[in-house]
Structure formats: C-alpha cells, structure tokens
Amino acid sequence: MNKPVIILGGGLWGCLLAYKLKESLPEVEFILYEESSMLGRHEAWTFRESDCPKALKWLKPLITKSWHEHRVRLGQGEKAYHNPFHLIDSRHMHELLLEKLPAQAIRLNNRLRAGLALQESSFVIDTRNICHFKKAGYKKHLTVELELQHEHGVAAPVVFNKNVKNKDGSRIFSYFPLSSRVLLINDYWFSSNQVLNLEQMREALNEALTSLGWKVQKIIREESGVTVVPTSEPLFRQEGRVINLAGLFHDTTGCSIGHATRLIEKMVSTSFRFGELREVVNIYRSEIENDRKFLRYINKLLTEETPGQLFEMVHEQPFLLERFSRGELNFFDRSKIVLNKISSGLLPLESHSRLESRQ
Ligand SMILES: Cc1cc2nc3c(=O)[nH]c(=O)nc-3n(C[C@H](O)[C@H](O)[C@H](O)COP(=O)(O)OP(=O)(O)OC[C@H]3O[C@@H](n4cnc5c(N)ncnc54)[C@H](O)[C@@H]3O)c2cc1C
Structure with a gap:
C-alpha cells in the first residue's frame, strides 16, 4: 500500500495546499x-483580488469577508481603487478544513521532525519557511x-494612510471594516x-487611532510577529524525498498568498508524484527569480532615511500598486521607481548602473 504524502506545517501555505488537493485530486x-x-x-490574512485573480474561484469558501474596492490616503481625502480586497480568517479556515477533510488527514498538536516524517510517508511537502537570507531588515507586524x-x-x-507617521523605519498602516464598530x-x-x-507599537497604534478620532471599547484579538526583508535568495536544505516550499513569499510585503495560490495550482495539475512535483517547484522558483531580485533591491531602499516615499509612490498609482503587490513589476515600473529614487536623491548613481546590469 502507498504511504500518504505528509504536508508539514498547517499555516497559510499548508492549509491552502490541503484544501486544494482535496478538491482537485481527492484520490491523493x-x-x-x-x-x-x-x-x-x-x-x-488580507489580500488584493489582483494578487491571485484566477484562484478566487477555489478560494471563495475560505474567504470570510470581501470588499469591492479599497482606498489610499495620501494627504487630505481618500482615493478609491476598484480592486477588491478579501480576508481569510484562520478560525474559519480551521473549521472548514476539519469539516472537509477526513479526521485522519489532520494531526494537530503534533510537532513532527522532517526525518520522522520521511519514514512515515511517500514524500514530504515542507511548508515551514525554514531558510536563511541576507537581510536588508525586518518587517514587524501588529x-x-x-x-x-x-x-x-x-x-x-x-490600505495606506500617509498621515499616520513613521516611528521606526517606514510604516504601512491599514484598516479593514468588519462591521459598523x-x-x-x-x-x-x-x-x-x-x-x-x-509596548512601543501599541502606543503608536493608539496614537494613530486617536488621530483618526477613534475610541476603543475592547480589543477582540491581537497578533504580532517579525518577518525578514531579504536581499538574497533563500537558502534552505534540499535533501531526500522532501519538496521544500521555504521562502516563497513576496520579498517586500512578506505576503504568501500570491505565490502559494499560483504554485499550488501548478502542483495539483500534475499527477502529484515526487519527481514531477519537485520539477514544477524548481521551475516556478526560477521563473519568479528575476522579479524577486528587483523587490530585494527595493528592500535595500526601505532601510534608508526617508523610505516612506517609496511606498507613497507605489500607492499613488493603482496599476503600479497592483503589479507591485503581485510582485510582477514591468520594465517601466522598475524604471519609474529607480528614476524617482534618483530624483529624490536617495539613490546614488552608481547604484542605478549596478541595478541596470542586473536586469
Ligand atoms: C501579525 C502578522 C500579520 C500578517 N498579515 C498578513 C496578511 O494580512 N496577508 C499576508 O499575505 N501575509 C501576512 N503575514 C505574513 C504571513 O506570515 C504569511 O503570509 C503567512 O502566514 C505565511 O504562511 P506559511 O504557511 O508560509 O508559514 P507559517 O504561517 O509560519 O506556517 C508554518 C506552520 O508550520 C507549523 N510548524 C512549524 N514547525 C512544525 C513542526 N515541526 N511540525 C508541525 N508543524 C510545524 C507552525 O505552527 C505554522 O503553523 C502576516 C504576518 C504576521 C506576523
């Protein structure tokens, strides 16, 4: 009898993969x-529809809330962008997966070592994000x-409010209405x-709430963490019968849903055998590498003195913002970003030429 495939890690990646696998290849x-x-x-997790438009059909049951547009504040007033936003709340995702998958397909409270996982499975898909990067810095989330x-x-x-000031590097402050209060x-x-x-982040958040005229009745939920802002390719162990999905997130924003949905769609269009899957993942990594290099270059700018300008510029133009969020900046977008940096004096000319030679 064939041993099962093991998906290691029930975060966003692992859950989306399990959900889609059950839907598209129920025999696996x-x-x-x-x-x-x-x-x-x-x-x-919140995401723009344009981050993964094709996936929306199968993601729908996992989505807890949708908005048909989003807005940006760059001074007085708001600009509306007609690009829907969606929310996946893990509390709902947890319930849905428990309902859809057979009981033996989910093991909670179970910390598994990759070696042990290999003995018990035909192969392992490791979604744990264990990898190393050279870093421009960090993204702190509250x-x-x-x-x-x-x-x-x-x-x-x-999704961007310029009027909320930075305290420590650059800041993206966004808010999503879940109900009237x-x-x-x-x-x-x-x-x-x-x-x-x-403490510092909560205090800054409170200041932002006060500046918006909001008085808090109660905190329902709080979640925080730090992710890396890389400047190099992810380095991870690739050994044995393990498909490693480490480091597959948007290099600047840290969001995973775009790469996760696009690659999962490719994975479930195979016969889901180890060799074929490994090839699909390797090809995907090499296809996105050029786009990722530019984002890593942007990351270096984010740790300089006035990096908020870069986010301002990206958020000023709806189509640029869409492509930036998807991680697919075209030649003109890249040139615009580089020229903007030169004219604002943040980027020395020698960096510009280094960048061109890399493209
Ligand atoms: C506060 C915060 C807010 C964020 N908001 C967004 C957002 O709105 N949109 C977005 O796209 N991104 C957001 N991110 C980025 C987010 O980290 C990623 O998009 C996403 O959660 C990464 O999913 P993942 O499955 O790759 O990794 P993880 O979420 O890290 O999942 C890995 C899972 O593996 C489990 N695990 C680890 N070791 C083992 C083991 N040995 N055995 C079994 N299980 C194990 C962990 O418990 C974890 O659940 C946010 C990050 C933070 C910190």
Whole structure:
C-alpha cells in the first residue's frame, strides 16, 4: 500500500495546499501536521483580488469577508481603487478544513521532525519557511481586531494612510471594516532591527487611532510577529524525498498568498508524484527569480532615511500598486521607481548602473 504524502506545517501555505488537493485530486492521500492546536494559529490574512485573480474561484469558501474596492490616503481625502480586497480568517479556515477533510488527514498538536516524517510517508511537502537570507531588515507586524465605542464610518479598507507617521523605519498602516464598530488594523513597520517592542507599537497604534478620532471599547484579538526583508535568495536544505516550499513569499510585503495560490495550482495539475512535483517547484522558483531580485533591491531602499516615499509612490498609482503587490513589476515600473529614487536623491548613481546590469 502507498504511504500518504505528509504536508508539514498547517499555516497559510499548508492549509491552502490541503484544501486544494482535496478538491482537485481527492484520490491523493495526505496528512497535514500542525504543531499548534489551531490550523493557521489564529492568524488572519488580507489580500488584493489582483494578487491571485484566477484562484478566487477555489478560494471563495475560505474567504470570510470581501470588499469591492479599497482606498489610499495620501494627504487630505481618500482615493478609491476598484480592486477588491478579501480576508481569510484562520478560525474559519480551521473549521472548514476539519469539516472537509477526513479526521485522519489532520494531526494537530503534533510537532513532527522532517526525518520522522520521511519514514512515515511517500514524500514530504515542507511548508515551514525554514531558510536563511541576507537581510536588508525586518518587517514587524501588529494586527489588532477591535471594537470601537462608536461607529467608525469606514466604508472600504484603507490600505495606506500617509498621515499616520513613521516611528521606526517606514510604516504601512491599514484598516479593514468588519462591521459598523469593528475594525481589523494592520500596522506594519519596516525596520533595520528585529526587536519587537510591542509596548512601543501599541502606543503608536493608539496614537494613530486617536488621530483618526477613534475610541476603543475592547480589543477582540491581537497578533504580532517579525518577518525578514531579504536581499538574497533563500537558502534552505534540499535533501531526500522532501519538496521544500521555504521562502516563497513576496520579498517586500512578506505576503504568501500570491505565490502559494499560483504554485499550488501548478502542483495539483500534475499527477502529484515526487519527481514531477519537485520539477514544477524548481521551475516556478526560477521563473519568479528575476522579479524577486528587483523587490530585494527595493528592500535595500526601505532601510534608508526617508523610505516612506517609496511606498507613497507605489500607492499613488493603482496599476503600479497592483503589479507591485503581485510582485510582477514591468520594465517601466522598475524604471519609474529607480528614476524617482534618483530624483529624490536617495539613490546614488552608481547604484542605478549596478541595478541596470542586473536586469
Ligand atoms: C501579525 C502578522 C500579520 C500578517 N498579515 C498578513 C496578511 O494580512 N496577508 C499576508 O499575505 N501575509 C501576512 N503575514 C505574513 C504571513 O506570515 C504569511 O503570509 C503567512 O502566514 C505565511 O504562511 P506559511 O504557511 O508560509 O508559514 P507559517 O504561517 O509560519 O506556517 C508554518 C506552520 O508550520 C507549523 N510548524 C512549524 N514547525 C512544525 C513542526 N515541526 N511540525 C508541525 N508543524 C510545524 C507552525 O505552527 C505554522 O503553523 C502576516 C504576518 C504576521 C506576523
């Protein structure tokens, strides 16, 4: 009898893979291992529809909330962009997977070693993100779901608010209305150090809430963490019958959903045998490498003195923002970013020529 495939890690990657595998290739036997008691560990992921338009059809049952547009604040007033935003809440994803998958296909509270996993399986798909990078810096995340004492009046997500000032490197402050009084707030700080000073971040978040005229009734949920802002390709162990999905996230924003959905679609279009899958993953990695190099170059700018300008520029233009968020900047986008940096004096000319020779 064939041994099952083991999916190691029930985070966003592992759960999306398990869900799609069950839908597209129900004959493939697999076991999803997660060391915590909840798939997705109480996280929530927001994403633009344009990050993965083709995947929306199969992602729909996992989506907890959608907004048909989003907005950007670059000064007085808001600009509306007609690109829908969606939210996947892991609490819902956890319930749905428990309902859809056979009981033996999910093992929670189960920390598995890759070696042991190999003995028990035909092969392992490792989604744990264990890899090394040269780093430009770090992205500190603070996500809070909160209820206000009053109605907030926010009709659509505001994904960049220039008026919320930086404290430590550059900052992307966004908020998503979940109901008339409840908001999901994402506060992302790009920083050269990895110290997660939650007191400082909470204080800055409170200042931002006050500046927006909001009074908090209660905090419903808080989630925080630090991810890397890389400047080099991920280095990871690739040995034995293991398909390693480490480091497959957007190099600047740290979001995984774009690469996860695109590669999962390719993976389930195979017969799901080890050799073929490994080839599909390797080809995907090499196809996206050129785009990723430019994002890693952008990352170096984020740790300089006035990096907020770069996010401002990207958020000013809807199509540039779409391509940036998908990680697929074209030649004109890249030139615009480089020229903008030169004219604002942030980028020495020799860096410009180094960049051109890399493209
Ligand atoms: C606060 C915060 C907010 C974020 N918000 C967004 C967002 O809105 N949109 C977005 O796209 N990205 C967001 N991100 C980035 C986010 O980290 C990634 O997009 C995504 O969670 C990565 O998923 P993953 O499956 O690759 O890795 P992980 O989420 O790290 O999943 C790996 C899983 O493996 C499990 N595991 C580890 N070792 C073992 C073991 N030995 N045995 C069994 N299980 C194991 C872990 O418990 C974990 O659940 C956010 C990050 C943070 C910290």
